[in-house]
Amino acid sequence: MHRSVLRGFYLIATIVLWGKFAAKGQTTENVANLFIELTQNCSCVYYYQCDTNGYIIIDGNGLIDERAGEDEGKKPIFCEGGKYQGEFICCKHPNQTITENSTTGTPTTDNAVTVPVITTEKPKERKCGRSLAIFNERIFTGEDDLPAVPGEFPWLVILYENKSSVWKYRCVGSLIHPRVVLTAHHYVFRYASEPFRLKALANGDAERGQITGNAFLERDVIEIVKNPDYYSGGLYNDIAPVILKEPFDIYNKQYPINTVCLSANMAIENKRCIVAGWGKTEQNTESPILRKVEVPIVENKKCEEMLRKTRLGDDFNLHESFICAGGEAGRDTCHGDGGSPLLCSNDNYNTMIQVGVTSWGIDCGQKDVPAAYADVRHSYNWLITELNKRNISITATVN
Template sequence: MKVLILFLVAKTCFCLEVVNNVNSIIEKQNDCACVFYYQCDKEGFIITNGIGLVEPRFSTSSKSDQAITCSGSRFENEIICCKFKPEEAVKLPTTNNTKKIKLLQCGKPRPTINIRISAADENEFPLDGEFPWIAAIYKKHSNNHWKYHKIGSLIHPRVVLTGAHVVASSKPKDLKVIVNGKIELQQIGFNTIQERNLTRIIKHPKFSSGTLYNDVALLILEKEYGSMTPLINTICLNPDISFENKRCLVAGWGKISQTSSKISNVLRKVELPTHSPEKCQEMLRKTRLGPRYHFHESFMCAGGEEGKDSCKGDGGGALVCPTGINDTMYQVGIVAFGINCGQKNVPGVYANVGKFYVWIVETLKPFEISL
C-alpha cells in the first residue's frame, strides 16, 4: 500500500507570471490570488476592469495594513493576496434556471488559475483542479468519527475506482467519499454537499489479499457528482493505451516518507517512469521479494528514482499518463504496494487498469452506467 514522497522546493518568482509553491499555498489557504498591490482595490478585491491601472500609481499609501504578503516582492507588500469579487467568481452554466456543471471530456485538468508552477523538478504541489478526479475515501471509526483512509479516482460521476485492498473489510455504510478538486484534505462534515455515501462496494472476484493480485474495486455512489463544483472531472480509461517507458503522474495525501508518522494535509504529486513487466520483475527480484518473485500479469510498476514514489496512505490512488492529445490524461494504474518508499531502483507496484477494463465495463452494466 502506498502514498507519495515529495519535497517542497521554494523558488523566487513574480505572481501572475510564475507562481511559486509558497504563494500557491497562501492562495489556497486564503481563497485569494497573488497580485501587485496596485491591482487590488481599497476593499481588497482584484481589479479586473482596468480602473486605476491605465496609469499605475506606485504608492504604498492605499495598501491595507491587514494585507497578506506573497513571495517574490522587491519590497515589502509589493505583492499581496487579493480576493476575487463575488460577481467575478466562476459562473456556472444553467439549464432550466438550475445551476449545473457539465463534466468536461474525461482526463482534463480543471485548474482555477491558468498558470503552471515553474519548477526545476517534478516534486511540487499541484493547483486546485489539476487532479479533478482524485477521491478522498474516509472510514468510520469508533464514536462515529470519520478519518481519512485511502484514495480513489472518479471514472464516472457515480463511480470511484480504487484498490480492493482499500475496501477489503469494509461495508458501504463504513465509508464516505469526497471529490472536490481541492488540494487541501478536508474532513467529513466540513462541507457535506461534497460528501457522498456508498450504495455498493464491488471487489474483483479474483482479488487476493495476500499477494494483492487483481487489486481493483468499484465504489458505487449514492448520488453522482457533476453539479456542485467546476473543479471536478472524471479520468479516462482505455485498454489500448500503452504505458510502458513513459513518465506518468501520481498524487496523494499519503506519508511524505517511509519514516513519517503523519499524512500530508496538502495534495502532493510526483512524476515517475513506467517500465515493462520484465523490467519490473528484474528490479523487484533484487529486493526482499527474492530472485524467484513472479511479477503477476495484473500488475504494472512505476518509479525507481531515489526520493520519488507513492507511499503509505496513497493506496488506491491513480497513476495517470499523458497521451499528447489535447492534454488528455488516462489512468493506467492503481497504487497497490511497494518495498519501502522512494528507494533507488525499487519501483512501486500498481494494479494494471487496462487489464481490468472489460471487467469494469461489464460490472457497471447492471447499474445502467457506461464509461
C-alpha cells in the same frame, strides 16, 4: 539403509562435492549449502522468503506488507552463512500456482471479450481527464516537487470510514463516473457487507478535506463491487469500483469536480506519468497538502528483475495484473497513497488517462525499486461489464 552406511554415503558425497568446487574458489559455506540443497531437494533462501509450509514465496505473500509468521509445528533445515544464526533456511520451490478460494485468475486483455460501452448522454461541459485548475500546471520535466494546485486533479476522491462515530481517513480513489470511485480492492473489500461505513469526499482542492456534512462534496457508499480474481496474498487484481448512492455534480462551477479518463489499451511504454496523493513524505510525515510526483513506467520483466533484488527474493514472480513505475530515489508513492490513480497523458498533454491504481511497494522512494500499480487495462473489460450490470455507462472513455 543402516545409519552407518548412510553416514558414510554423506561423507563420500561431501568429499566429492568439496573436491569438485574447492578448485573453483567456492567457500566452505557454499559447498555446505550445495550439499544441503542436493540432499534435501530445496534451495537456501532467507528465512522470511519461506512460507509456513516450507515453500519459497514467489508471489510476495507476507513480504509486501509484513513478513510471514513462523510455523512452530515444523523445524526448518538451516543453511550456512548470513550475519546471524538461522538467517538462511532450506526451502522447497512450489509445484503449483497459489490461488485463493479456487480463483482461476483473470484472462489477459488480448483474450478478453470486448464489451461495448452504451452511451446515454454526451458530456455537457466537462470532458474527462481535463484539469480544472486556474492555470494548467502539468509538469513532465521532472521538476515536480511541488504541491498540486486546486483543481489540478479534480477526480480525486478520499474514502473515509466510520470508526466509533468518527470519520477516519481510509484511502484515495478516482472518480471514473459521477457515481463510481475506482480504488484499490485491498482497502475496501472488507466493507462489502457494510458499505454504509464508508463515505466519499470529492477533494479537488489541494488541501486534504474532512467530512463536515457538505452536501455538494460528500456522498454515501451503497455498494463495493468485489473482484472475483483478487488474491490477497500477492494483491493480484487489486482494483474495485465503489458505487455511490448519488452522483457528484461534475457541472457545478462552484467546486472543481470532474472524472478521469480510462483506456482499454493505451500504450505506456517509455512514458513518464504522474501520481498524486496525501501520503507520507520523505520525512515520513503525512502531508495535509496534495503532492504529485512524476515517475517513469518500468517494463514488467525489468521490474520483476529489480524487485527480485529486494526482500522478495530471486523467485518472485510479478503478476500480469500489475504495471510498475518509479525506481528513482526519493520519487515514489508511500503509505497513505493507496488507491491513488497513476495518470499518463495523451499525445497532446491535455487529457489525463488513468492506467493504474496505487497498490503496493517495498519501502518508499528507493533507487531501483519500482512500485506496483494495479493495471486498469488488465481489468477494463470486467470493470465495464460490472458497471453495465448496474446501468452505469462511462460516457467519455478513451479507447
